[in-house]
Amino acid sequence: MTSPTRTELLRDSLGLLKDREETALRLLDSSARHSFDPDKELDWEAPFAPDKWFWPPELVSLYDTPLWRRMSEEQRMDLARHEAASLASLGIWFELILIQLLARHIYDKSLTSNHTRYALTEIADECRHSMMFARLINRAEVPSYPVSRLNHNLARVLKTVSTTPGSFACTLLGEEILDWMQRLTFPDERVQPLVRGVTRIHVIEEARHVRYAREELRRQMATAPRWEKQLTIISAGEAARVFSVAFVNPQVYTDVGLDRRQALAQVRASGHRREIMQTGARRLTDFLDDIGLMQGVGRTLWRSSGLLA
Template sequence: MTTVTDLTLLRDALGHLKDREQVAERLLDSSAKHSFDPDKELDWEAPPVDGKWFWPPELVSLYDTPLWKKMPEEQRMELARHEAAALASLGVWFEIILMQLLVRHIYDKPLTSMHVRYALTEIADECRHSMMFARMIQTHGAPAYPVSKLNHNLGRVLKTISTTPGSFACTLLGEEVLDWMQRLTFPDERIQPLVRGVTKIHVIEEARHVRYAREELRRQMVTAPRWEQELTRISCGEAARVFSVAFVNPAVYENVGLDRREAVAQVKASGHRREVMQTGAKRLTDFLDDIGVLRGVGRKLWQRSGLLA
């Protein structure tokens, strides 16, 4: 039953929402000024630079573990190369899901609206990003690392049944942790030039995607029915659990000559790794907490994922 207090809170919350069309118009202006064609912007023919990392060592899953301390530098750098390929593979998987979620979101929206036009612009961005990540994997000679069959099928379910607020919450989950890592990567002169170029393009263009998703999720958590808000809290928490598990593909350890079981165990026990993941997610979890997503069962699921202290 809706009370007078509920209606007052709803009215106040609606008053703080930004106009959807104005937000989209600003994002479209930014897209016109700051969009990139990776095929033309990046030097895909240049060979890797000897002695440079493919991913910042501090962001490699085994960093500062007992196993890492025993590994020779060459093996550490090889692990970084494979983890960069695994993260790029994860990014392609996620962006394909995101594109389908965006298409579903705009299916019944006014086709001439700025909001729809920006969604289509973002889909075009994500197409380029997916091709860019795949080409980077191929160029650097590492294998692609698809997610597990279970997570692949969970993604299939998500893109089929997700509610609108659930879609945008999961969008932010997939974008913001990787974005935090990439913001550390592209200015880092220890890193391969191609990796720096790829991450810089992605960071610049993803900033618009995050803004779009945040504004829409904030709106949805005010206007959606209570049952949908609660379902969003639970589905977002479960997505956080799946995402944290999928973030590093255990096959990378075998491919660089490590014992898979030992490596996975040490990553799970690593205080450094836990701090990296929670720091990477903090900007997002602060936002989700502010708009009422991190409550009840959903909050417990986030804590179990290791992304929230």
């Protein structure tokens, strides 16, 4: 097989640039039509309903475990409230990482391109989302739940050394599983109206972010050198392992009066929880498999995370 000529490489590069600009223009148009100001859109002063959940019970980590069956309904609902705060805290952590990765991605791009304009638009979206999640935590009168110091510092390393495709792969990991859960949450009438409103806004705006990341990751993987593809395979798998551990802060169990060690053991042994996490990740893992990111040690890491059967 002969190597591509300079003319062929230039033509392919121009084709990718045109495709990237067209995608960004469509997303900018969507942003103009479907963006929200959570401070004005949501009723933050309405009292919470005492008989409604802060998270669908089936999505609570201990659901259908022996411990869950022994808990009172009040304690189950309290755990759901704390887990909602834990997930909101995780969302803020991911969005702060994403903001920095996006800023790094466009640092060397054309300042006036549609692609750069959309990245800046997404950064603005993520700033609003982070403030919205923080306000929800405060309004629910529960603690924030930061990730462990180890995972906090692992993310610091990721932000420094991640390749461009690695950055977009990790972005999708942080967005798609939470997005799947939130799509189940916002239409669920058992859930508090404020939580439903927060998840609805996030789902609508994150749909654009996911498309931007997916299409850019596909482009990057089509042109990345072999070493970069291999590094991305490993880094995405390791990110999946970290994500699965950080998904719910174990402090939530202590804060609702449960034995943390017993709760963690039952979550790990729960077939229901494993199915929930794998179902939430399936659309992402199918996509990553399609573009060649689920090979070798990367697939092994994904399996060890519990997000892949």
